[in-house]
Amino acid sequence: MVNSSDGFTWTPTEGISQGLPTIGVVVPPARSIQPQTATYDAIVIGSGYAGLVAARDLATQGKKTLLIEARDRLGGRTWHATIDGFNYEIGGTWLHWHMPHIYREISLYGLHNDWMVTQNPGSKEDYCTVTTGDKQRNISHDDEAYFGGRVNEIFCNVDGNNLRQSWKYTFGTNQSPEFMAKWDKFSCKDRLDQIRDQLTAEEATILEAQLVQMGGNSIDKMGLLDALRWFALGSHTGTGLNEIALHTRLRSGNSELHRRIFGHALSSGNLSYSFKTPVQRIEDKGGIVTVTARDGQKWKAKSIICTVPLNVLSSIEFYPPLSADKVAASQEGSVNKCNKVHVDLAGPDYLSWSSLTTPGKGLVAAFGDHLTPAGNSHLVAFGPDPKTAAGITLDSIEGITSALTYLLPKEKQNEVSVTRIVTHDWNKDEFAKGTWCYLPTDFTTKYLAALQRSHGNVYFASGDFSDGWRGWIDGAVHIGMQVAHQVIQKQKQTTAAVRSHI
Numbered sequence: 001m002v003n004s005s006d007g008f009t010w011t012p013t014e015g016i017s018q019g020l021p022t023i024g025v026v027v028p029p030a031r032s033i034q035p036q037t038a039t040y041d042a043i044v045i046g047s048g049y050a051g052l053v054a055a056r057d058l059a060t061q062g063k064k065t066l067l068i069e070a071r072d073r074l075g076g077r078t079w080h081a082t083i084d085g086f087n088y089e090i091g092g093t094w095l096h097w098h099m100p101h102i103y104r105e106i107s108l109y110g111l112h113n114d115w116m117v118t119q120n121p122g123s124k125e126d127y128c129t130v131t132t133g134d135k136q137r138n139i140s141h142d143d144e145a146y147f148g149g150r151v152n153e154i155f156c157n158v159d160g161n162n163l164r165q166s167w168k169y170t171f172g173t174n175q176s177p178e179f180m181a182k183w184d185k186f187s188c189k190d191r192l193d194q195i196r197d198q199l200t201a202e203e204a205t206i207l208e209a210q211l212v213q214m215g216g217n218s219i220d221k222m223g224l225l226d227a228l229r230w231f232a233l234g235s236h237t238g239t240g241l242n243e244i245a246l247h248t249r250l251r252s253g254n255s256e257l258h259r260r261i262f263g264h265a266l267s268s269g270n271l272s273y274s275f276k277t278p279v280q281r282i283e284d285k286g287g288i289v290t291v292t293a294r295d296g297q298k299w300k301a302k303s304i305i306c307t308v309p310l311n312v313l314s315s316i317e318f319y320p321p322l323s324a325d326k327v328a329a330s331q332e333g334s335v336n337k338c339n340k341v342h343v344d345l346a347g348p349d350y351l352s353w354s355s356l357t358t359p360g361k362g363l364v365a366a367f368g369d370h371l372t373p374a375g376n377s378h379l380v381a382f383g384p385d386p387k388t389a390a391g392i393t394l395d396s397i398e399g400i401t402s403a404l405t406y407l408l409p410k411e412k413q414n415e416v417s418v419t420r421i422v423t424h425d426w427n428k429d430e431f432a433k434g435t436w437c438y439l440p441t442d443f444t445t446k447y448l449a450a451l452q453r454s455h456g457n458v459y460f461a462s463g464d465f466s467d468g469w470r471g472w473i474d475g476a477v478h479i480g481m482q483v484a485h486q487v488i489q490k491q492k493q494t495t496a497a498v499r500s501h502i
C-alpha cells in the first residue's frame, strides 16, 4: 500500500514515521481525457466527499469534468490509514443511517453491511472515568449516558420544549429566523453560565468536556447555535447525537467508499484528474473560468465547483474578487482546531473504557473503539485547540502520552503501556486549517447564505456550510450533490437559451 504524505505514527520501538499507508493515494496522480487546452464542462476543486460526489454526478451525467486536488490522496478531511491490518480513521469517522445523504452513498456502493460499532461493552475496565479537578470517579456506562444526556438536555433546552417546535425541521433552512438570530448571539460559555446552578461540579465537567469535544476550542469561542442544531439533529434528545454520530463506522474504512465513488466517476469516461496540484487562482472572464495551479498549469471550464474548506477559501485568489462577506466569513472561519489522536494500549482491557475531563492536560475525552488484530485496545481521544490554555501541540509524543495518562484512573496510570499513536495535525495542514466545522458566535445568521451563494460561474460546496448535518460527512455529500445538480441545470438553461437564438 502506498503512503500518503499526511499523518504520522509512533511506536516505542520505531519512533515517529511521517506519512501513513492508505488505499486513498491516487497513482499515477494525473490522467486526462482531453488536451489541456480544451474547455471542460466543469472543474471540481477538492476531492473530499463534497468534491467526489459532485465530480461523480457531473461525469456520470455526461459532463466533461476535471477534478483538481492539492493532496496525493482522495478524501480530504476524511480518510483511513491501514497499519498492521487495522483501519485508523484519521479524520471523519462515524456514519449512520440517520445521515441520509451519506447512507445513500454507502448503500449505493454495496457497503450497507460493512459496519463496525465503536464502544463495545464488556472489557475489564468497563466504565467511564470522570476527572473533576483533583477528584476522580469511575461511573458505569449507563450513568455516563444518563449524566451526559441530562446535561446536554438542560444545556440545549433553551425554549422549555427541547426545541421540538422552535427547531422542528433540522434540514429546513427557513424556520424560526428570530430564534436563530437570538441564540446566534450566545456562546456556549454564555449558555453554561445561565444553567450552571442546575449542575453539580461533576456534571459541569461532563458537559464542558462534551462541548469541547464537539467544538474543539474553549467554550467562549464556540457559538451556541451549532450545539443546538446538533441536539435537534439528534432527535431533540440528550443522548440522540451520541447514538447517531459516535456509534458506527465502516469496517473497510472511508477511503474504500471514496475509491468506489471515484471509480464510478472514472467509469463514465468523462473524468480527468490532477492530484498533488494546489490551486492558486480562479479567474472568471467572458463566460469561461480559468483555474491556475501553483505550478503554473492552467485549465478552462464553463463552471467551477470549489469545495475547499471554509478556513482555506480566502487563501485562493479570485478574479473578480470574492464578495467582502465571503472573505470575512473565511477569515473568521470555523473555530474547531481540535486534536484527534489514536492511542493503542497494550492488551484488551480498555476496549470499553471511556473518560471525560476539563480542563485536562491536552485531551478532554477518550473512548475505546475496537481491538487491533494484535489484541490491543484502540482508543480515540480528543483535545482542544493547541492554542487554548489546556491545549497541546502534536509535536511531542511525551505531551500526548501524559495527556492520555491524565484521563486514566489514577491507580492505573503507571500500569498501562502505549503501543502505538497515530494522528495528523489538521491545524498545521494548509489544505484544512482545522478539523470539522464548528461556527463561532454571530456567524450563522451573518454569513451562511453568503457562503452558499455562487460567484459568477464559480459555485461553492463544502460540508462546512451545508444545511442539515453541517460540519459532518453527510453535509459534505448533501451540498456536493446539490451544487452539481445546480451546475447541470444552469448549463441546460444556457444551452436552451443559446439554441433559441439560433
Ligand SMILES: Cc1cc2nc3c(=O)[nH]c(=O)nc-3n(C[C@H](O)[C@H](O)[C@H](O)COP(=O)(O)OP(=O)(O)OC[C@H]3O[C@@H](n4cnc5c(N)ncnc54)[C@H](O)[C@@H]3O)c2cc1C
Pocket: 045, 046, 047, 048, 049, 050, 051, 068, 069, 070, 071, 074, 075, 076, 077, 078, 090, 091, 092, 093, 094, 095, 245, 277, 278, 279, 280, 307, 308, 309, 312, 316, 340, 426, 430, 431, 432, 434, 435, 436, 437, 461, 462, 463, 464, 471, 472, 473, 474, 476
Ligand atoms: C479529525 C476529524 C474528525 C471528524 N469526525 C467526523 C465524524 O466522525 N463524522 C462525520 O460525519 N464528520 C466528521 N468530521 C467532519 C468531516 O470529515 C468533514 O465535514 C467532511 O469530510 C468535509 O468534506 P468536504 O468535502 O466538505 O471538505 P474536505 O474533505 O476538506 O475536502 C476539501 C478538499 O479540498 C482540497 N483543497 C484545499 N485547498 C486546495 C487547493 N488550494 N487546491 C486544490 N485542492 C485543495 C483539500 O485537500 C481537500 O481534499 C471530522 C473531521 C475531522 C478533521
